[in-house]
Amino acid sequence: MQTYSLTRISGLVPIIEHEALIARSVAEVAEAVALLSCRCTVTIYATQGEALWVSERESVSLTKGDLLIHHLANEQCELIPEKDFGMFAVCVSSEFNRQFSQSIKISWKVRQALITNALFHLSAEDGHHVNENYKFLLMKAESSDHPQKVIVMRHLLHLLSIEILLRLERYLLEEHRSTEELPSASKAEVVLGNTTSAQVIYNRFTGMLEKTSAKLRPVGWWASQLNISAKYLGAICREIEGRSARELIADSIIQEAIHLMQNTQLTVKEISERLGFQNQSHFGTFFKRHTGHSPIRCHSSDAP
Numbered sequence: 001m002q003t004y005s006l007t008r009i010s011g012l013v014p015i016i017e018h019e020a021l022i023a024r025s026v027a028e029v030a031e032a033v034a035l036l037s038c039r040c041t042v043t044i045y046a047t048q049g050e051a052l053w054v055s056e057r058e059s060v061s062l063t064k065g066d067l068l069i070h071h072l073a074n075e076q077c078e079l080i081p082e083k084d085f086g087m088f089a090v091c092v093s094s095e096f097n098r099q100f101s102q103s104i105k106i107s108w109k110v111r112q113a114l115i116t117n118a119l120f121h122l123s124a125e126d127g128h129h130v131n132e133n134y135k136f137l138l139m140k141a142e143s144s145d146h147p148q149k150v151i152v153m154r155h156l157l158h159l160l161s162i163e164i165l166l167r168l169e170r171y172l173l174e175e176h177r178s179t180e181e182l183p184s185a186s187k188a189e190v191v192l193g194n195t196t197s198a199q200v201i202y203n204r205f206t207g208m209l210e211k212t213s214a215k216l217r218p219v220g221w222w223a224s225q226l227n228i229s230a231k232y233l234g235a236i237c238r239e240i241e242g243r244s245a246r247e248l249i250a251d252s253i254i255q256e257a258i259h260l261m262q263n264t265q266l267t268v269k270e271i272s273e274r275l276g277f278q279n280q281s282h283f284g285t286f287f288k289r290h291t292g293h294s295p296i297r298c299h300s301s302d303a304p
Helices: 026-035 094-103 108-115 124-142 149-178 197-211 219-225 230-240 245-263 268-274 280-291 295-302
Strands: 013-016 020-023 039-055 059-063 066-073 077-093 118-121
Touching: 013 124, 013 149, 020 026, 020 124, 026 039, 026 077, 039 094, 039 124, 059 066, 059 197, 066 094, 077 094, 077 124, 077 149, 094 149, 124 149, 197 219, 197 230, 197 245, 219 230, 219 245, 230 245, 245 268, 245 280, 268 280, 268 295, 280 295
Parallel strands: none
Antiparallel strands: 013 020, 020 077, 039 059, 039 066, 039 077, 066 118
16 A cells, blocks of 8 residues: 655645545645545535546536546546636545445445546535535544544545435436436436536536537547436437537537637638547538538638
8 A cells, every 4th residue: 555644745634544635725636646646536526616627538627516526547637727616625545435335335326426437516405514524524634633533534534425425316316307208318327416407417518518629529429528428418408409419519610610710820720620620621521511611711701
C-alpha cells in the first residue's frame, strides 16, 4: 500500500490514512487522486457555481446540486472551475470502495452505479442531508487524535456513503417511473437524477454541444458522456425539442461553422479540422447538404 506523509499534504484532510481523503478545493482534488495513485473513487458535490470534470474517457459539466461519482483507474483527470465554483470531494482508495460495496446489501441498479460513473442532481433537502454528514465527517477528521479514531472515521465515511446511496436508489426508482412512457428507455437505461432529469440531461447535452469544438461525433459518443444510451438520448431530444439528437448535432456544427467563418480568419480547412471532420471535402459535402451552399462560397462572401 502506498504511504504518504500527512505533514506534506497542503489542505487535504485524511479521513483514514492511505485510504480516504477530503478535498475542499479544485487543486486538492487532483492532489488527492495523485496520492491515491489514480486508483480511487472520487465523489464531488457541487455547492455553487459551475465546473467541468475531464478525464481521459469523458467530460462532465457540474452545476450547483450535482453529485458526481467517478471511478478512476490510472487515468489523468482534471476539475476545471468555470463560475464561482464551490464543492467538496471525498476520495477513497479502490480497496476501500471494494470492501464497502461488499459489506452492504443494495439493489442491482445501485450496485451498477457503484462500479460505473454516475451523475445525479440532489434536491435542496437531500443536498442539505449530504452536506451535514460531510461537515460532521470533516469536523471529526480535523479533531484531535484518539485511540479509536480510525474506527470512528471508517463508520462515519460508511454513513456518508450510505446516505448518498439511499438517495441514489430512490432517484433511480423515481426516474424509472417518470420515463416509463418513453419507448426507447429500458429498465437498464435509467438515468441518474430526479424526476426532471430528462430536461436536465437535454440541457447538459446542448451545453456540451456549445462547449465542444470537435462536434462531429456519433450520437453514441455524446450519450456516453451523459452515462445514458444513444436511444435514450434520442428519445429525450424528440420529447423536448421534437427533433433527433443527430439533427441537433448537425445544427450545432453548422452554426459553429458559420460563426467561425464570419468572426475568425480561419481557413475552411482549419474550420473543418476544428469541428472534427477528417478532411475539407467531407466538411464541404456536409455543409452543402444542410445549407445548400458550399462553405468556400459562404466563407468568401463573408471575407472582408
